[in-house]
Amino acid sequence: MFHTYVFTEMPYPYLPPADLMPSNRISVPNSFYDPDAGYELYQKYYDIYQAADELGLDCMVNEHHTTATCVNAVTPLSMAILARITKRARILTLGNPLAHRPDPVRVAEEMATVDIISRGRADVGFVRGVPQESIAVNSSAVDMKERFWEAVDLIMKAFTTHDGPFNWEGKYYHHRNVNLWPRPYQQPHPPIWSPTVSAASAPGLAERDMTIATLGVGKEGCREIFALYRKRAAELGRPDPPLSKFAYSMQVFVGDTDEEAYAEAEKVKLWFKEAGRAPFQYIDVPGYLPPEVRARLIPYKASGNLPSPPLGPGAPTLRDVVNTPVSELTGGGFMMAGDPDTVFEQLRDFFDHVGGFGNLLPMMQYSTMSYDLTYKSMERLARDVLPRFMEEVYLPTVRGEREIRTPVAA
Numbered sequence: 001m002f003h004t005y006v007f008t009e010m011p012y013p014y015l016p017p018a019d020l021m022p023s024n025r026i027s028v029p030n031s032f033y034d035p036d037a038g039y040e041l042y043q044k045y046y047d048i049y050q051a052a053d054e055l056g057l058d059c060m061v062n063e064h065h066t067t068a069t070c071v072n073a074v075t076p077l078s079m080a081i082l083a084r085i086t087k088r089a090r091i092l093t094l095g096n097p098l099a100h101r102p103d104p105v106r107v108a109e110e111m112a113t114v115d116i117i118s119r120g121r122a123d124v125g126f127v128r129g130v131p132q133e134s135i136a137v138n139s140s141a142v143d144m145k146e147r148f149w150e151a152v153d154l155i156m157k158a159f160t161t162h163d164g165p166f167n168w169e170g171k172y173y174h175h176r177n178v179n180l181w182p183r184p185y186q187q188p189h190p191p192i193w194s195p196t197v198s199a200a201s202a203p204g205l206a207e208r209d210m211t212i213a214t215l216g217v218g219k220e221g222c223r224e225i226f227a228l229y230r231k232r233a234a235e236l237g238r239p240d241p242p243l244s245k246f247a248y249s250m251q252v253f254v255g256d257t258d259e260e261a262y263a264e265a266e267k268v269k270l271w272f273k274e275a276g277r278a279p280f281q282y283i284d285v286p287g288y289l290p291p292e293v294r295a296r297l298i299p300y301k302a303s304g305n306l307p308s309p310p311l312g313p314g315a316p317t318l319r320d321v322v323n324t325p326v327s328e329l330t331g332g333g334f335m336m337a338g339d340p341d342t343v344f345e346q347l348r349d350f351f352d353h354v355g356g357f358g359n360l361l362p363m364m365q366y367s368t369m370s371y372d373l374t375y376k377s378m379e380r381l382a383r384d385v386l387p388r389f390m391e392e393v394y395l396p397t398v399r400g401e402r403e404i405r406t407p408v409a410a
Contacts, residue, residue, distance in 0.1 A: 016032055049085075091118055153170075244359065358394075
């Protein structure tokens with residue numbers, strides 16, 4: 001089954017101008033936050049998710065901290081709300097920033113609770129956490145990856161242990177008595193996801209049989225990452241991973257016409273320009289990046305470019321996104337925009353180029369985009385694009401009646 005998880009970062013879009021506040025992460029005083037406006041925004045965002053459920057779509061949430069760009073600060077809370085107000089949608093967090101959370105067992109309890117409330121509709125994503133937030137929570141970036149994987153192992157053991165308490169004495173976490181109540185509805189545990197924009201992470205995710213989600217890296221970057229995941233699975237003697245193990249996130253707008261959709265996509269680019277305002281020292285946290293990646297950042301730092309290196313092969317920097325025509329961004333798989341026929345063609349071509357995938361994570365609301373406009377785009381996607389994609393592309397591929405037209409390089 002192909003799943004489409006509608007996504008909004010739940011931004012607080014009423015940001016101070018750049019000349020007044022160069023950064024909109026970490027250091028913006030919350031005096032700029034209007035609680036009444038915040039209330040109305042939350043109503044809109046949860047209405048969008050409820051509408052997605054009614055349209056047969058799924059829901060995805062994420063979290064960030066001390067930033068106006070994402071006021072969904074705790075995904076377990078938003079997941080619990082969605083578990084209660086939706087009926088059939090799967091609810092994905094992408095995800096829990098484990099390296100920033102002090103207690104992995106608490107995360108396991110939260111996710112198990114959501115899974116019970118939703119009657120088995122939770123998809124649990126684990127993320128390391130973005131570098132600027134290590135400053136906000138005063139955590140070391142040097143050993144983030146080690147802490148992340150130990151936290152994953154502890155949570156998985158908590159999910160799957162049902163014969164009484166166990167003891168955990170790790171390098172970073174120490175628990176005398178772990179006994180998960182409630183335990184998850186889905187057995188042996190909810191699906192486990194993790195996102196990456198780096199091909200180097202793909203083999204490790206394959207080894208743990210996690211669903212791999214790539215974020216805005218375009219056709220070429222996504223193809224390389226998926227290929228390395230499949231290659232590692234083959235090296236381990238496993239069958240070819242099902243398409244459900246692969247996911248891709250991008251910005252999507254489906255309009256009545258290409259012209260309308262491209263005009264909205266241009267606004268997405270402007271929002272990224274606003275959302276990307278952050279001093280370099282918050283991004284370039286010592287120890288967060290491997291030395292070889294850190295070396296690649298030096299030219300961007302020296303040139304004063306926006307603090308975002310290329311995400312993957314052929315992937316643009318944030319400045320490139322802002323200055324690149326929408327037609328080129330859609331052609332490269334960095335976003336999808338157009339009328340239903342155009343978006344169908346973009347989705348089909350992306351599917352073939354990356355060797356197939358089973359989960360689309362479209363960001364469908366951004367900045368001040370209204371509920372009505374978001375709903376119309378979701379409705380077109382749900383009624384005019386996805387049924388055709390399922391009938392002509394996805395199901396024939398799964399049944400072996402259709403070959404993927406662009407083979408993935410070995």
